[in-house]
Amino acid sequence: MNLNDARVVRTALATLCLASLATLVACGGNACIGFDGCSAANAAPNVAISGTAATGNALASAAVSVSCAQGSGSALSDGGGHYSVTLNATLPCILTVTSGGTTLHSLAFASGTFNTTPETELMLVYLASQLGTTVSGLIAGFPGNLRFQQVLANQNDVLAAQSAVVANLQQGYAVTLTAPLFLTTPFVVGQAGVDSDLTALAKAGAIDANGMPDPAAVSMLSAAGLTHPLSTTSTPTSGGGGTGATTGGMM
Numbered sequence: 001m002n003l004n005d006a007r008v009v010r011t012a013l014a015t016l017c018l019a020s021l022a023t024l025v026a027c028g029g030n031a032c033i034g035f036d037g038c039s040a041a042n043a044a045p046n047v048a049i050s051g052t053a054a055t056g057n058a059l060a061s062a063a064v065s066v067s068c069a070q071g072s073g074s075a076l077s078d079g080g081g082h083y084s085v086t087l088n089a090t091l092p093c094i095l096t097v098t099s100g101g102t103t104l105h106s107l108a109f110a111s112g113t114f115n116t117t118p119e120t121e122l123m124l125v126y127l128a129s130q131l132g133t134t135v136s137g138l139i140a141g142f143p144g145n146l147r148f149q150q151v152l153a154n155q156n157d158v159l160a161a162q163s164a165v166v167a168n169l170q171q172g173y174a175v176t177l178t179a180p181l182f183l184t185t186p187f188v189v190g191q192a193g194v195d196s197d198l199t200a201l202a203k204a205g206a207i208d209a210n211g212m213p214d215p216a217a218v219s220m221l222s223a224a225g226l227t228h229p230l231s232t233t234s235t236p237t238s239g240g241g242g243t244g245a246t247t248g249g250m251m
Contacts, residue, residue, distance in 0.1 A: 063076060104120065
């Protein structure tokens, strides 16, 4: 090998080493998969979900699990029931909050505030019934059921279910909610708004002593959902408007 050839080889090796070092830095020092980037585990988080878990009282130090169409995460709520989870995932996501004997569910169709309360549990009851299943069936089937994922990602379908919960609670328990947008309205336990509505619902009997929706309220929302089944042509949307969503209503 002559001197010029040796210089060319050294230059090429130096360039290759620099490129490899840059790739490792981009991956946080971890090995990468393939030639086109880092593994999903090292990708920058793209979903940020926060909210409050409460039943009228804060669900403090509760386990918060977030299961998305792709990806998952977990956290613990603070003393006020507030939680925050940032993860690399594909929306929508189902939230499960567990504290003692209380387990409540909610959902997120975008990044932002998504609370978990007995009201959101009833919203899942209504949506599950619209899909011909139960909350447990919805959660169990969610990871591999595209239809379930499409509905929970459709903001129109979710907001219609929220409105149905508000209307049915008013009719069944004579409680007019002061915060009808209970899914996405930030709130603090002990203050007027979502939390005072939860207290009023508990006094009316819609929420039991364990902070769970009363069985009569569950039956009411399940029956309401059956009378408003979702069209199979409903167009999925994620965090925005859509077409073909069924308007929620009372029994």
